Amino acid sequence: xxxxxxxxxxxxxxxxxxxxxxxxxxxxxxxxxxxxxxxxxxxxxxxxxxxxxxxxxxxxxxxxxxxxxxxxxxxxxxxxxxxxxxxxxxxxxxxxxxxxxxxxxxxxxxxxxxxxxxxxxxxxxxxxxxxxxxxxxxxxxxxxxxxxxxxxxxxxxxxxxxxxxxxxxxxxxxxxxxxxxxxxxxxxxxxxxxxxxxxxxxxxxxxxxxxxxxxxxxxxxxxxxxxxxxxxxxxxxxxxxxxxxxxxxxxxxxxxxxxxxxxxxxxxxxxxxxxxxxxxxxxxxxxxxxxxxxxxxxxxxxxxxxxxxxxxxxxxxxxxxxxxxxxxxxxxxxxxxxxxxxxxxxxxxxxxxxxxxxxxxxxxxxxxxxxxxxxxxxxxxxxxxxxxxxxxxxxxxxxxxxxxxxxxxxxxxxxxxxxxxxxxxxxxxxxxxxxxxxxxxxxxxxxxxxxxxxxxxxxxxxxxxxxxxxxxxxxxxxxxxxxxxxxxxxxxxxxxxxxxxxxxxxxxxxxxxxxxxxxxxxxxxxxx
Numbered sequence: 269x270x271x272x273x274x275x276x277x278x279x280x281x282x283x284x285x286x287x288x289x290x291x292x293x294x295x296x297x298x299x300x301x302x303x304x305x306x307x308x309x310x311x312x313x314x315x316x317x318x319x320x321x322x323x324x325x326x327x328x329x330x331x332x333x334x335x336x337x338x339x340x341x342x343x344x345x346x347x348x349x350x351x352x353x354x355x356x357x358x359x360x361x362x363x364x365x366x367x368x369x370x371x372x373x374x375x376x377x378x379x380x381x382x383x384x385x386x387x388x389x390x391x392x393x394x395x396x397x398x399x400x401x402x403x404x405x406x407x408x409x410x411x412x413x414x415x416x417x418x419x420x421x422x423x424x425x426x427x428x429x430x431x432x433x434x435x436x437x438x439x440x441x442x443x444x445x446x447x448x449x450x451x452x453x454x455x456x457x458x459x460x461x462x463x464x465x466x467x468x469x470x471x472x473x474x475x476x477x478x479x480x481x482x483x484x485x486x487x488x489x490x491x492x493x494x495x496x497x498x499x500x501x502x503x504x505x506x507x508x509x510x511x512x513x514x515x516x517x518x519x520x521x522x523x524x525x526x527x528x529x530x531x532x533x534x535x536x537x538x539x540x541x542x543x544x545x546x547x548x549x550x551x552x553x554x555x556x557x558x559x560x561x562x563x564x565x566x567x568x569x570x571x572x573x574x575x576x577x578x579x580x581x582x583x584x585x586x587x588x589x590x591x592x593x594x595x596x597x598x599x600x601x602x603x604x605x606x607x608x609x610x611x612x613x614x615x616x617x618x619x620x621x622x623x624x625x626x627x628x629x630x631x632x633x634x635x636x637x638x639x640x641x642x643x644x645x646x647x648x649x650x651x652x653x654x655x656x657x658x659x660x661x662x663x664x665x666x667x668x669x670x671x672x673x674x675x676x677x678x679x680x681x682x683x684x685x686x687x688x689x690x691x692x693x694x695x696x697x698x699x700x701x702x703x704x705x706x707x708x709x710x711x712x713x714x715x716x717x718x719x720x721x722x723x724x725x726x727x728x729x730x731x732x733x734x735x736x737x738x739x740x741x742x743x744x745x746x747x748x749x750x751x752x753x754x755x756x757x758x759x760x761x762x763x764x765x766x767x768x769x770x771x772x773x774x775x776x777x778x779x780x781x782x783x784x785x786x787x788x789x790x791x792x793x794x795x796x
Contacts, residue, residue, distance in 0.1 A: 274351070285355075337538045337552055343478065355493070377531065444609070447604060464721060469740045470491060482543055496533040504734070506543065508571075510566070545569060565586065567584070579603060590620055608667075681746050701719035735779060735782065
């Protein structure tokens with residue numbers, strides 16, 4: 269595992285340098301983050317020391333008494349260490365990396381924790397940690413709808429340059445499971461929302477013949493230096509396909525810093541490898557809960573799906589985790605009855621909604637005077653009436669093909685979306701958000717370069733070879749392609765890092781499989 273990481277780190281070192289510089293610069297745009305980062309770095313350093321000690325003492329091995337989860341988490345940690353050392357080897361040997369900054373294990377842990385860095389800042393940031401996060405959320409809620417913010421799909425709020433208003437939090441991803449009317453096909457799609465500064469993408473296939481695992485081969489969307497997805501879109505030869513969206517947490521949260529826990533990216537990859545069923549996967553995640561990585565997970569067992577037949581129990585699980593709570597249910601019957609399950613960063617289970625503060629916030633805003641902005645904002649905290657829920661309720665049942673699924677996951681019709689509240693009928697409250705646009709024709713000068721940066725879809729047919737269809741770009745079907753510079757060469761978003769990224773993001777869909785060829789056109793192969 270260390271050797272696999274070493275090879276990956278060496279071969280992707282130039283992209284890793286670019287990604288690290290962009291993500292670090294984005295993180296440090298916020299004065300609050302600069303204040304809280306040392307506390308998080310100290311916590312990550314302690315985690316590295318503990319994991320390294322377990323490695324030296326063979327504490328990762330089941331033969332030494334470790335659990336299967338601990339064993340696989342430890343091996344993934346060694347892989348991450350190899351990535352770091354591979355980068356350092358390339359930095360010493362490759363001319364194009366001459367002068368590149370060194371990368372410590374703490375740096376690499378921070379990269380791999382990017383998907384949960386806002387909660388980690390609140391948990392370990394020291395003085396002003398949780399309070400600063402709450403103040404930040406409050407200030408975002410008071411600002412007129414200027415978009416959303418997030419490093420990766422759930423990262424820290426950046427304080428943009430002076431001409432941009434502090435954006436409000438509206439979500440970080442969209443996911444959709446769709447069972448066709450004739451039950452012949454089951455689709456699973458995901459659209460990542462993040463800062464465009466972090467669009468350095470790598471699709472990875474890990475094929476490791478490890479002992480005691482259910483999944484040898486895992487195919488997933490990812491980033492340089494990351495040994496998990498952090499988008500969280502995984503296809504595994506155990507038969508499981510797993511994805512998630514972040515849970516927005518508007519209420520006050522209390523984090524337990526007294527007990528050490530596995531870093532989230534390690535426990536997720538461990539669950540991916542050891543679970544042979546959806547129930548085993550959610551059980552592993554509940555047992556390893558850290559109190560961070562607040563998410564709604566969708567777990568599909570394609571091994572139980574038979575085209576044309578009813579969905580058996582165990583085909584589709586939904587797990588929600590937030591600070592202090594985990595709740596999962598087998599939602600196979602619900603998926604069969606409704607024909608779809610959509611996930612858009614809002615908790616579904618009532619006890620989780622109580623814990624996150626969604627229910628209280630929705631009730632408070634619905635008590636505001638009719639016609640006020642606050643009353644309109646109540647929909648944002650609803651599990652059934654948030655703008656994307658309104659959209660998907662009218663569109664999902666029309667998805668009956670791969671083409672329609674691709675269109676659904678990149679959907680953004682801006683001010684023309686079927687959203688009841690006119691104030692919420694804007695490009696950044698749709699399935700694939702565009703915070704940088706006011707409408708189809710105008711840049712949002714009060715917004716930020718953030719939104720949907722990709723989409724991935726699979727079907728039961730594609731899944732047989734762990735294949736997905738993917739696109740890496742902000743949506744540009746009904747919207748203009750995103751550009752860092754204007755036609756005259758002016759920097760449209762000064763202050764936002766974008767090293768190594770193309771000026772214009774207007775890529776097409778490709779087919780990504782777990783075979784030797786990896787990338788191919790949509791028309792190739794079967795399952796069309």
